[in-house]
Amino acid sequence: MTEHQPELSASDQMIERAVSGEGIQHWLKISAAWLALQEPERLFPTLVSSFAEHLPAVRTVILWLVTTGGLQPVAHAGFTIPSAISEHWLRVRLRPGEGAAGLAWQRETVIQQHGEHGYRELQGIASPQAQTVFQAIGDLLPRSLLVTAIPLRAGHTLVGVLELASNANEPLGIEMADFEVIAGIVAAAIRNAQLYDELRRSHQRLKAFDAVVTSISTAADLPDLVQSVLTVVLELTPAQSGALLIFDPAQERLQVSAWCNIDLTALACFDQVSVDATPCAEVVRYGQPAFRPLLSERGESALIEAGMAAAAYLPLLAGGTVTGVLALFGDIELTKAIDKDMLMPICNQVGFAIANVRLYEDSQHERRKFHTVIESIAEGVLLCDRYGRLTLANQAAHDLLSCATLSFETPLATVPDLYDLRDLDGNALTPDDLPFTRALRGETFYDYRVMRRLPDNSERFFSFSGAPAVNEQGEVEGAVITFRDITATQKVQRAKDEFLAVAAHELRSPLAAVRSYADLLLRREQQREGDHRDLHGLTILSQQVAHMLRLVDNLLDVSRLDAGQFDLQYQQVNLVGLAQQVIDQQRPNAGQRDLLLEAESAELMVTCDAMRIRQVLTNLISNAIKYSPPDSVISVRLRSATLLNNNAPAVLISVSDQGPGIPPEEQERVFQRYYRAPGRRAEGLGLGLYLSREIVQLHGGQIWIESREGQGSTFMVLLPVERMQRSRTERMNRSFELSAEI
Structure with missing residues (x-):
């Protein structure tokens, strides 16, 4: 004997139909009307009204569209926006994760939130402006709600989010599986309307443009x-x-x-x-x-x-x-x-x-103004065509080059003062290294420092900047060169470098004495049982004095490099053993970080200055420790290789960390003197990598970096197995690099 089934109400019948096989068919019939509407101003209100009408449990419906400023409400049903917040409503923009709609946008999945505390609390984190709107809407709704936010995706494009607020005690009236089908139809209708609107606007713009062009032509x-x-x-x-x-x-x-x-x-x-x-x-x-x-x-x-x-x-x-x-x-x-x-x-x-x-x-006006501007520039300005013939020179160029006249269409290569230029070491520049040659070759350069020796044996220094003049086809049609006299600046720079060298030298002796006595006091304190604060203080004192001594040593090394007195003491060295020694010395500073050494054999012999290569390895490993997070791994790898420029036998050293990485635009600059990467808070003068590069290059080797932001950095060093003599061209190139850094 079966129980008598009560008669269903009209709303219950609709719900039962929605969850049955007929439900999706019912919504497909409704969606046909959506797809027939092409204008967004007609479609959006119809969409929200359809859901409010056919889902009895739903109290409010809001359609949010994805815009460049965030999720923007474009239509709503089930409530009336109070006049007091109408302006706020029009300006509301939700970012990913804000409100139920923002959360559905961020996660690209259906979000349902139940609550007994009202609509505003269900929306979670949002801007103050959005919270004001949510509060006003919540005042119109019961406190016990179910908020459902459905992302609307048309193909691979997320076009918006449909947000429904329904009574938490009543079923929504549609299965989620069916809702995903309906959401796809809604998204397609919205995308079609957007494309139609774009086409309509484009047509209107073309008509307007045609009308204006006709007006202009007549x-x-x-x-x-x-x-x-x-x-x-x-x-x-x-x-x-x-x-x-x-x-x-x-x-x-x-x-x-x-x-x-x-x-x-x-x-x-x-x-x-x-x-x-x-x-x-x-x-x-x-x-x-x-x-x-x-x-x-x-x-x-x-x-x-x-x-x-x-x-x-x-x-x-x-x-x-x-x-x-x-x-x-x-x-x-x-x-x-x-x-x-x-x-x-x-x-x-x-x-x-x-x-x-x-x-x-x-x-005509621009021609006069251009002439006035060029003549008012204190720097020398030279323009030449693609053949290197002079087309313009201002008065400053005449004065700086001590030339009475620079004739129009004069080949720059025939101007002695431009041809007889030297690098900062006094070596004559090759034709390919002359400023106007570089510019005509397509190079853009700044602060290219050269020297000119006058007949009285005095020296004048110039800073050249240049760039090619390129036409629309990418062809070089000429070049622009500016230059200025930096003799006074160069003398000041030399005086500064000399002062730093003398100051560093004078500081080293007292610092060394302080360090010795600090270490002595530290050892004595460690041997007796005293106040741990005294031991801690002496430890810090010893570390800081050692750090100051390293900074002074770096300054001394820089002064030796500038003076050409950076001599190398070559000997046969096992790089594997040397690297292991450096790693053992750095372990106390590594904290919880693991320092690992990987080598293809127990011995990799090279002819080098052991103390200087130890300095390079120490700089690279200490840098890796500074910028690596705790519990990370720092790997030092050694293997046989060949030099990149001449295939000579070499050893490749790589130091890899798991730090924040270095952006591509900074990777070349990290080897510059005194350079510190923006946002990196580590101690030092910015000389460690600079000195490492100089030491490696003095050995005839190469150093570079491979890094991606967020994925760590790897510093690579190629050292030749045998001692190599540096060529004159390499010495000149180093001189130019050094002058640019100064």
């Missing part, structure tokens, strides 16, 4: 052109009035060249006024449009009195140059209703038209 002169353009633009926009302002770069002023539906006296704040004093100064200066309410403090009182409330200022651009401003005025809704994407191409076209009309006048 204009007889500049006044006729600007008036025709302004008339057409006002017909295409919701603006009530407008003006077209021409920019005079010579006087830094704007001139009202055309106006419509507004008295000229209301435009006095623009006409023949310095650009910086006009309400649209930033538009002229930066070439970016501005849409904002009119403000009395910006000098727009006359416009406000004329009945205007908002303005749109758009630059008229010709290849990045501002030739004028299109000013449109209207009610407060103008800033929202204006179509920037339509107007900017139009403004660019107008900007080019104005530039073409004024081309001859502007070209």
Whole structure:
């Protein structure tokens, strides 16, 4: 005998149908109406209304769309936005993880949140503005809620999130598996509407652009052109009035060249006024449009009195140059209703038209200004064509080169003062190393320091910078070279280096004595039972004195390098044993980090200065310890290899850490003198890697870095097995590198 089944209500019947096989069919019929709507302004309200109507348990429905600023609400159903928060509602943008919708966006999966504490608490972390809106919505809903946020994906693109707030005590009325199918249909309908809207806007923009081009082509002169353009633009926009302002770069002023539906006296704040004093100064200066309410403090009182409330200022651009401003005025809704994407191409076209009309006048003015600017530059300026023939030289170039004249089309290679240049060690530059040769070869360089020896045996130092002049096809058509006399600066630099060398030398002896006595006191304290604070203090004292001594030694090594007195004492060394010694010395500083040595054999013999290679290994391993997190592994590997430039037998040393890594733009700079990577808080002068590179190169070896941010760094050192003599070219290159670092 079976129990009598009670008769189901209409809402229960709908729920039962939704969870049955007929449920999905029911929603597919509804979705057909969605797909038929192409306009977003019709589709979005219909979508949310459909869910509010066909899911009785649902109290509110909000459709969020993904925009560049975050998730933006575009439609809602089941509640009315209170007027007090309507502005907040329009400006709400959720970031990933904010609110239930933001969490569904971030995780790209359905999010359901149950709660007895109201809608606002269920939304979790969000901006204060969003929390204000959530609170107002929550005041309209019961406290016991179930919030369901469904991501809407069209293919591989997440277009938005559908958020449903339903009574927690009632079933939602649809299976999640069915909801995923429906969500896909919703996303497809939204994407179709977005594409349709983009196509519609593009069509409108093309029509507007065609109208403006026609107006430009039929204009007889500049006044006729600007008036025709302004008339057409006002017909295409919701603006009530407008003006077209021409920019005079010579006087830094704007001139009202055309106006419509507004008295000229209301435009006095623009006409023949310095650009910086006009309400649209930033538009002229930066070439970016501005849409904002009119403000009395910006000098727009006359416009406000004329009945205007908002303005749109758009630059008229010709290849990045501002030739004028299109000013449109209207009610407060103008800033929202204006179509920037339509107007900017139009403004660019107008900007080019104005530039073409004024081309001859502007070209003459630019020619005069260019001449004035070049002549006013204190540095020497030389321009040459692709064949190295001089096309321009300012007066400073004549004075610096002590030349009475630098004739037009004179080959620069025949100018003795440009040809007889030397590196900082006094070696004559090869033709390929001359500044103008490098620039014509396509190089861009800065602060390339060279020396010129005068007949009286005095020396003058110059800093050259240069770049190729490249046409649109990427071909070098000439070169620009600037140079200045840095003789005084070079002398000051030498004096500074000499001072550092003397200071470091004088400091080393007392520091060594302090270290000896500190170590002695530390050993005595360790042998007796005393206050542990005394032992700790002496330990710190000894460590800090040792650190200061290393810094002084580094400064001394730099001074020896600059003076060419960095001598190497070569001997046969087993690099495996040397590396093991350095690792054993560094273990007390490593803390919880593991130092591992891997070698392909027990002996890898090279001819080198053992003390200096020990210094290199110490620098690399101590750096790895500084920048590696606790409990990480630092690996030192040694294996046979060949040099990259001549295939000579060598040993490859690599030191790998698991630190933060080094960005590509910093990897070359880490070997520069005194360079410290931004954001890295480690002690030292920034000389360790610089000295390591110099030591390796003096051995005829090579050093480089392989690193990716977040994945650690590996410093690689190639040391030749046999002693190598450095060539004169290599010594010159080192001189240039050293001068650039100074």
